[in-house]
Amino acid sequence: MILPVQWGALRDDEIRWILTEANPWWRAAALGRDPVEAVRAHRLLRDRARHDLGFRPSVLNDLATGAVGDSLVVLTGPRRVGKSVALLDLAADLCGRKDIQPFQVIHVPCDGMAARDLRRTFTLGRDLTRPADLDAPRARIWLLDEVIAIAGWTSILKASRDAAAVGDDTVVVTGSRWREEEDIAGNLLTGRAGTTGLRRVRHLLPMTFRDFATATRPELLLPEAVHPAALQSPDVAAVLDGLRFDLDSYDLAW
Numbered sequence: 001m002i003l004p005v006q007w008g009a010l011r012d013d014e015i016r017w018i019l020t021e022a023n024p025w026w027r028a029a030a031l032g033r034d035p036v037e038a039v040r041a042h043r044l045l046r047d048r049a050r051h052d053l054g055f056r057p058s059v060l061n062d063l064a065t066g067a068v069g070d071s072l073v074v075l076t077g078p079r080r081v082g083k084s085v086a087l088l089d090l091a092a093d094l095c096g097r098k099d100i101q102p103f104q105v106i107h108v109p110c111d112g113m114a115a116r117d118l119r120r121t122f123t124l125g126r127d128l129t130r131p132a133d134l135d136a137p138r139a140r141i142w143l144l145d146e147v148i149a150i151a152g153w154t155s156i157l158k159a160s161r162d163a164a165a166v167g168d169d170t171v172v173v174t175g176s177r178w179r180e181e182e183d184i185a186g187n188l189l190t191g192r193a194g195t196t197g198l199r200r201v202r203h204l205l206p207m208t209f210r211d212f213a214t215a216t217r218p219e220l221l222l223p224e225a226v227h228p229a230a231l232q233s234p235d236v237a238a239v240l241d242g243l244r245f246d247l248d249s250y251d252l253a254w
Contacts, residue, residue: 010117015124022109025095025102026129035102039092044085053215059204060086060172064093068100068139068170072161075174076148077204083174084109086204087143090172094141103132107143115152118144122160140169148175213253220249 010018020026024042025035039045059075077083087107095102106125110118125142132138147153153173161167213220223239230236243250 009114010120012120012124015117015121016128019106019108019121019125019128022107023105025091025105029102030131035095036092039088039095042088045088045092048085055207055211055215056089057082057086057204059202060090063141063170063172064090068104068141070139070168070170072157072171072200073173074148074201075172075204076201077174077176078206079176081204081206083176083204084145087145087172087174091143100141101132101138103129104138105141105143107145108147109145110147110150110153111145113147113150115150115156118147118150118153118156119160122164122166126166140166142166142169142171144171144173146175147173209254213250217249217253220253221246 024038028035028038040049060073063071063073075083075086091105091107094100094105106129108121108125113121122142126140129140132140147157150156157166157171157173161171207215210222210225213222221243223243226233226236
């Protein structure tokens with residue numbers, strides 16, 4: 001009897017190949033090379049370097065510097081806003097830390113995966129990164145890019161955090177659109193998002209005008225941000241009067 005092959009179902013060797021290709025810092029570490037440079041050689045970061053404005057979103061900065069633990073963070077935002085790049089920047093920051101081994105960082109591009117592929121990825125990913133446990137068991141940092149597109153991903157992640165070592169790991173998931181049938185709050189954010197107190201659901205949005213002006217027109221004077229309710233106050237009027245001479249520069253920047 002020939003069973004139909006599920007669309008998106010991957011063999012174990014295919015998942016291992018995807019993980020190896022998506023985590024070049026493992027090979028760099030094994031060869032005694034700089035793992036951070038291996039991250040920066042990724043196509044997305046290499047392409048950004050050609051027109052780099054120097055802007056970096058701060059939405060994952062606390063994960064880059066904080067302790068590795070049982071945190072779970074869901075990062076959403078419009079398509080093409082830079083979520084994948086933010087994950088790779090986080091990987092570079094983590095690989096550059098002395099207290100973290102590159103094998104602890106597991107980047108997973110989930111485009112085209114099915115639920116069963118994600119389930120096997122947790123098992124195979126931990127098996128491929130066993131060098132991280134040579135001295136002592138170490139938590140992993142899973143960077144699951146576009147996992148939200150997988151039907152049933154919250155159930156898979158719930159089961160993995162309940163029954164496997166993934167529950168002690170840091171997990172960051174990204175996606176542009178939540179499936180209506182996924183119970184994110186019930187499956188992931190109620191008792192399974194960790195004990196570290198980090199903000200669980202985050203949104204990456206396009207650059208603000210202030211960010212754009214800072215990156216492209218550093219000569220512009222940028223007043224302090226104020227609450228919209230204070231825009232008509234005499235103090236704000238005085239500040240704006242002091243910048244009136246440069247009105248055309250602000251207009252061009254906008």
